[in-house]
Amino acid sequence: MRDVSFSLETGEIIGLFGRNGSGKSTLLKILFGNIKADAMTVSLNNQVLKISEVIPKQHIIYVPQHPFLPKTMKVRDVIIMFHPEEKEQDAVFYDSHIATMTHKKTGELSLGELKYFEVVLLSQLPHPFIMLDEPFSMLEPLHKEKLKERLFELKQTKGIIITDHYYNDVLDVATKNMVIKEGIGFPVISVEDLKEFEYLSR
Amino acid sequence: MNSRPYLQFYKAILPFVAAFALISAGFLGIVWGFVFFNSLALAFGFFGFHSFYKEQWYTYQNLGITKWQLFRSSLVINLIISIPVILFILISMIVGDFSLT
Numbered sequence: 001m002r003d004v005s006f007s008l009e010t011g012e013i014i015g016l017f018g019r020n021g022s023g024k025s026t027l028l029k030i031l032f033g034n035i036k037a038d039a040m041t042v043s044l045n046n047q048v049l050k051i052s053e054v055i056p057k058q059h060i061i062y063v064p065q066h067p068f069l070p071k072t073m074k075v076r077d078v079i080i081m082f083h084p085e086e087k088e089q090d091a092v093f094y095d096s097h098i099a100t101m102t103h104k105k106t107g108e109l110s111l112g113e114l115k116y117f118e119v120v121l122l123s124q125l126p127h128p129f130i131m132l133d134e135p136f137s138m139l140e141p142l143h144k145e146k147l148k149e150r151l152f153e154l155k156q157t158k159g160i161i162i163t164d165h166y167y168n169d170v171l172d173v174a175t176k177n178m179v180i181k182e183g184i185g186f187p188v189i190s191v192e193d194l195k196e197f198e199y200l201s202r
Numbered sequence: 203m204n205s206r207p208y209l210q211f212y213k214a215i216l217p218f219v220a221a222f223a224l225i226s227a228g229f230l231g232i233v234w235g236f237v238f239f240n241s242l243a244l245a246f247g248f249f250g251f252h253s254f255y256k257e258q259w260y261t262y263q264n265l266g267i268t269k270w271q272l273f274r275s276s277l278v279i280n281l282i283i284s285i286p287v288i289l290f291i292l293i294s295m296i297v298g299d300f301s302l303t
Contacts, residue, residue: 032263058266068260070210081206082265122264 001027001037004185006178008129008159013151015174016163017188017199022180024163025065028131031161032062044128061122061130065137067114069121071107078106079121088124095120097146112143119150129159136166148173167194207265208275211251214258215276218250219243236287240280248273 001023008014018024029035031042033054042049044059054060069078075098083089092098098117101109109117115135122130136144144166151160151173164170171177177188179197186197194200222243227235248269251258262272 034263055263055268056266056271061264062260064257064260066257068257070214070255070258070261073210081204081210084204084206125264127264 001180002183004178004180004183006185008161010128010157010159011155012176013155013160013162013174015167015170015177016161016180017167017170017177017194018163018180019199023183024180025133027180028062028133028161028163031131032060034062058125058127059129061125061127063118063122063130063132063135065134067106067111067118069106069114069118072105074103074105075109075117076102082121083124091124092120112139115139116143116146116150119147119154123150123154123158127158129161130154131161132163134164135162136164136169144169167191167200204265207262207267208272208279211262211272212276212279214255215244215247215251219247219280222246233291236284236291240277240284244273244276244280247276 004023004027006014016024016027026035030037030040030051031054033051036051040051042051042054049059073081076093079089079092079102083092093102097113098120101113101117106114106117119132119135135147139147148169151162154160155175162170162174171191177193178185179188179194179199180186181197181199188194188197191200195202219239220243223235223239226238226243259269262269
């Protein structure tokens with residue numbers, strides 16, 4: 001990755017595109033502080049942010065592509081572990097889709113159920129930004145729609161970055177988009193632009 | 203402070219830590235097994251967690267907990283568990299019916 005820059009505010013969803021190996025996931029991991037970049041600058045409210053502070057100061061949530069919750073824990077125990085305060089617990093417990101699965105272990109949930117649960121669970125955390133790596137992959141249409149609804153609600157309080165090869169789903173929810181090609185980030189608006197940058201075939 | 207994530211992490215690494223300490227005790231004696239329980243076994247536990255549950259680091263990191271904080275908390279829990287054993291060894295040594303080998 002050579003030259004990628006963007007800004008993100010509360011109320012915005014950035015759709016991040018790029019072919020396999022273009023560095024989408026790497027970019028997210030760099031922003032989360034799990035991979036070091038040779039050079040980069042991150043600012044939060046016009047203050048330069050130390051990347052080593054992203055995790056301890058809870059600036060950004062990262063929802064990875066693969067399941068990351070302890071598989072042997074029950075959904076209700078995970079909710080309590082993430083949210084010791086009753087108000088945040090209730091916001092997750094009383095979600096109509098999650099209420100039916102609280103007795104199950106996270107390892108017993110379907111991929112769609114788990115992804116939806118992960119997003120709802122993490123969205124109650126205080127971080128101002130959230131990054132989702134391939135949230136639509138392998139989801140059935142019903143779960144996709146639920147997830148999109150949740151993202152629309154979530155952007156009222158957070159800035160969101162989404163990367164996924166299901167470009168139509170991303171374009172549905174994103175307020176602005178970017179494609180990474182040969183290490184450089186380019187703003188894109190439409191499917192035609194994605195073809196222009198050879199992310200899609202003509 | 204929310205202690206649940208720290209306890210959950212400790213629960214996840216404990217099988218690795220205990221296995222390392224027990225094997226050490228089997229080969230080198232109970233005291234060395236105990237010493238390793240509070241040192242190398244903990245590092246082995248981290249290695250085991252990283253090898254088998256790598257994605258779960260994100261659970262703790264999204265809660266604002268770094269790997270270093272998890273290491274320190276696990277060390278503290280290990281030491282708390284060890285206090286009764288330390289007392290037992292010290293009392294046994296004073297009384298004189300406990301051998302270090």
